[in-house]
Amino acid sequence: MKITLDVNGVEKTLDLDARVTLLDALRDHMGLTGTKKGCDHGQCGACTVLVDGRRINACLSLAVMHDGDQVTTVEGLGTPEEMNTLQREFVSCDGYQCGYCTPGQIMSATGMMAEAAEGAPSHVSESLTAPADLDDAEIAERMSGNLCRCSAYPFIREAISRAHAAQTREGRE
Amino acid sequence: MSEAFKMDEAQPRLLDETGQGLIGEPLDRPEGRLKVTGQARYSAEYAPERMVHGVLVRATITRGRVTGFDDSAAQALPGYLGLFHGPRFIRNPAQGMADEAPCQPGESIDYHGQPVALVVAESFETARDAAARIVVHYDEAPGAPVAPDTGEIEENEKRKSVQGDLEAAMAGAAAVVDAEYTTAGHAAAAMEPHAAIAEWRDGRLLMHGSLQMIRFNKNELADALGVSPEAVRILAPYVGGGFGSKLGISSEHVSAALAARALERPVRVVMSRQTVFDAVLRRTETWQRLRLGADKDGRLTAIGHEDRVSNLEGEGFAEPVSAATRFLYSAPNRLIRQHISRNHRTPSGSVRAPGEAVGMFALETAMDELAEKLGLDPVELRLRNIPERHPVTGQAYTARALAESLREGAKRFGWDQRPETGSRREGEWLIGMGMAGAGRSNMLVPSAARVTLSRDGALVETDMTDIGTGSYAILGQIAGEMLGLPIDKVAVHLADSDLPGASGSGGSFGASSSGSSVFLAARKIREILAQRLGCKPEELKVSGGEVSGGGTRAKLADLLPEPISAEAKIEKGKTAESHFSAGFGAHFVEVAVSEVSGEIRVRRMLGVFGIGRVLNEKTARSQAVGGMVWGVGSALHEELGHDPRTGHIVTRDLANYHIPAHADIPRDMEVVFLPERDDQANPIQSKGIGELGISGSGAAVINAVHNATGLRLRHFPATPDKVLAGWADGR
Ligand code: FES
Numbered sequence: 001m002k003i004t005l006d007v008n009g010v011e012k013t014l015d016l017d018a019r020v021t022l023l024d025a026l027r028d029h030m031g032l033t034g035t036k037k038g039c040d041h042g043q044c045g046a047c048t049v050l051v052d053g054r055r056i057n058a059c060l061s062l063a064v065m066h067d068g069d070q071v072t073t074v075e076g077l078g079t080p081e082e083m084n085t086l087q088r089e090f091v092s093c094d095g096y097q098c099g100y101c102t103p104g105q106i107m108s109a110t111g112m113m114a115e116a117a118e119g120a121p122s123h124v125s126e127s128l129t130a131p132a133d134l135d136d137a138e139i140a141e142r143m144s145g146n147l148c149r150c151s152a153y154p155f156i157r158e159a160i161s162r163a164h165a166a167q168t169r170e171g172r173e
Numbered sequence: 174m175s176e177a178f179k180m181d182e183a184q185p186r187l188l189d190e191t192g193q194g195l196i197g198e199p200l201d202r203p204e205g206r207l208k209v210t211g212q213a214r215y216s217a218e219y220a221p222e223r224m225v226h227g228v229l230v231r232a233t234i235t236r237g238r239v240t241g242f243d244d245s246a247a248q249a250l251p252g253y254l255g256l257f258h259g260p261r262f263i264r265n266p267a268q269g270m271a272d273e274a275p276c277q278p279g280e281s282i283d284y285h286g287q288p289v290a291l292v293v294a295e296s297f298e299t300a301r302d303a304a305a306r307i308v309v310h311y312d313e314a315p316g317a318p319v320a321p322d323t324g325e326i327e328e329n330e331k332r333k334s335v336q337g338d339l340e341a342a343m344a345g346a347a348a349v350v351d352a353e354y355t356t357a358g359h360a361a362a363a364m365e366p367h368a369a370i371a372e373w374r375d376g377r378l379l380m381h382g383s384l385q386m387i388r389f390n391k392n393e394l395a396d397a398l399g400v401s402p403e404a405v406r407i408l409a410p411y412v413g414g415g416f417g418s419k420l421g422i423s424s425e426h427v428s429a430a431l432a433a434r435a436l437e438r439p440v441r442v443v444m445s446r447q448t449v450f451d452a453v454l455r456r457t458e459t460w461q462r463l464r465l466g467a468d469k470d471g472r473l474t475a476i477g478h479e480d481r482v483s484n485l486e487g488e489g490f491a492e493p494v495s496a497a498t499r500f501l502y503s504a505p506n507r508l509i510r511q512h513i514s515r516n517h518r519t520p521s522g523s524v525r526a527p528g529e530a531v532g533m534f535a536l537e538t539a540m541d542e543l544a545e546k547l548g549l550d551p552v553e554l555r556l557r558n559i560p561e562r563h564p565v566t567g568q569a570y571t572a573r574a575l576a577e578s579l580r581e582g583a584k585r586f587g588w589d590q591r592p593e594t595g596s597r598r599e600g601e602w603l604i605g606m607g608m609a610g611a612g613r614s615n616m617l618v619p620s621a622a623r624v625t626l627s628r629d630g631a632l633v634e635t636d637m638t639d640i641g642t643g644s645y646a647i648l649g650q651i652a653g654e655m656l657g658l659p660i661d662k663v664a665v666h667l668a669d670s671d672l673p674g675a676s677g678s679g680g681s682f683g684a685s686s687s688g689s690s691v692f693l694a695a696r697k698i699r700e701i702l703a704q705r706l707g708c709k710p711e712e713l714k715v716s717g718g719e720v721s722g723g724g725t726r727a728k729l730a731d732l733l734p735e736p737i738s739a740e741a742k743i744e745k746g747k748t749a750e751s752h753f754s755a756g757f758g759a760h761f762v763e764v765a766v767s768e769v770s771g772e773i774r775v776r777r778m779l780g781v782f783g784i785g786r787v788l789n790e791k792t793a794r795s796q797a798v799g800g801m802v803w804g805v806g807s808a809l810h811e812e813l814g815h816d817p818r819t820g821h822i823v824t825r826d827l828a829n830y831h832i833p834a835h836a837d838i839p840r841d842m843e844v845v846f847l848p849e850r851d852d853q854a855n856p857i858q859s860k861g862i863g864e865l866g867i868s869g870s871g872a873a874v875i876n877a878v879h880n881a882t883g884l885r886l887r888h889f890p891a892t893p894d895k896v897l898a899g900w901a902d903g904r
């Protein structure tokens with residue numbers, strides 16, 4: 001099947017077997033291997049990407065369902081020479097070890113911060129309607145779909161919380 | 174290559190003299206930028222031209238023989254390229270440092286889920302479909318024992334150690350603990366599934382393989398394929414976690430190589446997550462009996478540790494459950510025994526801290542119980558039982574920070590605030606504190622590296638891997654520190670089997686062993702520089718592009734008309750006989766236990782460790798915290814469940830095998846490294862850290878649960894149902 005995707009701002013037309021997941025389309029058909037496959041079953045979060053701004057598990061979605069969609073992957077956030085704030089904080093907080101869950105953590109955190117900014121509550125939010133303050137409990141809850149077997153959790157959350165603080169500062173300025 | 178340097182005596186602490194400010198510093202990982210931007214490539218992420226895709230076909234019986242394959246349904250699929258099997262296929266991964274092929278079982282099947290063939294097709298989707306269409310004919314041998322108490326049970330004589338008279342000492346003790354414990358089987362569950370891309374170029378195999386120990390893996394793969402080691406090249410610059418599961422080659426490597434040779438095309442085989450659970454070595458479940466006896470002053474008179482583990486017949490590995498019991502505490506009367514149940518579960522092997530990770534649950538929760546019986550503080554009980562010399566071997570200890578860790582940890586954690594058992598409550602939550610000792614033996618494994626110094630900087634080359642452990646960072650720091658270079662002038666090339674052979678990553682020995690080889694190679698370069706300058710090596714100072722010593726000085730560039738390259742190899746020597754080296758420490762934990770649901774929440778953890786010289790404070794801390802989190806996982810969540818009929822693992826994905834998630838782990842995970850140098854361990858005076866964090870941390874969690882609730886939990890993981898059952902039994 002022929003589909004067109006906007007991936008990181010670049011239009012791509014692909015002719016794919018209908019069984020190809022969005023994850024495999026990115027990794028194997030577009031050479032964007034930054035998005036990782038940890039389980040292929042929606043259980044680890046390593047494959048998290050943004051589709052039209054929302055985080056999803058790319059392994060749980062067929063590529064042909066995304067004709068015309070806008071997809072953002074970790075490659076779309078920054079480059080080794082020019083990392084974005086979140087990526088920089090992951091490096092300086094050592095928010096990883098092997099690095100395999102890392103793109104998923106970063107994409108998930110990106111989507112998560114946007115959700116929180118829009119006022120989406122989580123299981124640990126005090127109120128369903130008042131905007132949540134992204135403290136550690138909120139971040140931990142909202143990031144729990146992203147497993148890290150190296151167990152960099154405290155450092156991942158430190159990185160997210162620092163990036164969030166920087167974003168909030170910039171927002172105010 | 175030059176002779177190996179043998180660690181026969183303590184070496185001068187040169188890294189304390191060089192003064193570059195690099196060693197030990199919490200520098201960012203040099204490869205970090207690639208990891209956070211998705212540019213670091215893992216084994217499955219290469220796309221050689223004409224690459225095709227393989228999916229493993231696996232046994233659906235527990236024991237028997239394959240009598241034939243029928244692939245007619247697969248042949249109907251466009252893009253199906255064939256079915257591969259045969260005598261070179263392996264049964265299960267090689268055990269760590271095997272250095273030769275693991276069992277090649279031919280037609281025979283020994284566990285449910287054993288890979289028996291590989292399907293290859295033009296696309297992954299077709300290969301997956303085709304694999305499901307293969308019909309395997311079996312001659313089944315039913316009734317295979319799959320539970321640890323049903324098969325043949327043999328004593329592991331190598332582990333047996335008896336001193337004095339345990340029974341008599343127990344009978345005469347003022348306080349005793351005699352209890353049985355069980356731990357569930359564990360999976361390493363590294364986030365990157367096992368992967369291989371095999372490609373033959375002019376008769377030589379190029380293998381991108383997710384592997385921890387390239388020097389050994391090359392020989393294992395060559396042996397499995399029946400080619401010479403020179404005909405195999407393995408690359409593994411980025412490995413998405415190992416934790417023991419990638420110590421040895423496994424089915425994806427062998428099958429991909431065989432299919433690639435037959436098809437004359439590159440073949441990629443990536444295990445599905447379920448295959449990783451079924452067909453990669455697990456950590457055995459354990460049964461343990463732990464006996465402690467003490468006099469009224471809290472001096473241990475007796476320690477007994479008996480265990481039973483399981484493994485498949487023919488696998489040489491047996492989890493060394495009593496490893497820490499051998500060296501942590503003194504007692505004149507000791508008994509250590511092990512039995513191995515030969516069953517037909519997925520075979521077992523090394524998973525992070527084999528031995529300590531499970532054995533310390535029994536030892537350290539029993540110590541807690543003994544302290545309570547004696548009316549002694551658990552920290553004090555441990556302080557009273559620190560041995561003079563290794564209680565079994567009589568060796569002297571190298572630097573050992575056990576007492577300091579216990580004292581420093583108690584102070585920092587606020588141990589004096591520990592509530593009376595079952596006395597602190599916040600709403601439905603019962604709050605408690607617990608602690609445990611930590612110990613993990615430290616080894617030096619043969620390791621080689623080459624360092625080249627040129628006017629542009631230094632290059633470190635070795636087949637050492639970085640599986641998230643920080644090898645890129647620390648090897649660069651050692652070379653930079655020794656050669657007076659800023660860190661951005663040092664390049665580190667790793668994990669190519671054509672480079673000098675390193676220890677590999679395993680057993681927490683990688684950083685110290687490979688780090689020592691880099692240190693020695695750089696030390697040779699310093700000797701050459703000293704010679705060129707005309708001073709003694711001890712007088713040499715290199716810094717800021719200047720070399721000085723013995724009253725003369727020169728520009729580094731002027732001493733380098735051409736690059737200097739030096740290779741060095743290290744291996745253990747006399748110090749490993751005279752001394753016993755181990756990392757030591759103490760864990761402190763605060764938990765909250767819900768009276769309503771039985772849920773256990775870890776609120777904060779502190780680990781205080783003596784690991785010799787810290788090479789990079791940031792990566793070492795991450796390793797330590799990683800281990801502590803694994804302790805939480807094994808104490809509270811992780812459990813391999815087996816189908817009682819077939820032995821097949823039923824918790825075979827990440828939804829059913831519960832590794833800790835963000836919400837399980839508090840932000841407050843503190844790590845303190847005590848200043849220490851281990852002079853007998855190696856020439857850089859460092860020790861391993863990757864496994865010390867898990868050694869004892871789970872027991873500290875469980876001891877905190879006791880302090881919170883009064884319950885003594887002895888079967889791990891301590892899931893909420895066990896807490897509720899404990900209460901139902903009337904505390
Ligand atoms: S790979 Fe998609 S959630 Fe694990």
Ligand code: FES
Nearest residue numbers: 097099101148150
């Ligand atoms: S960094 Fe290795 S799994 Fe998260």
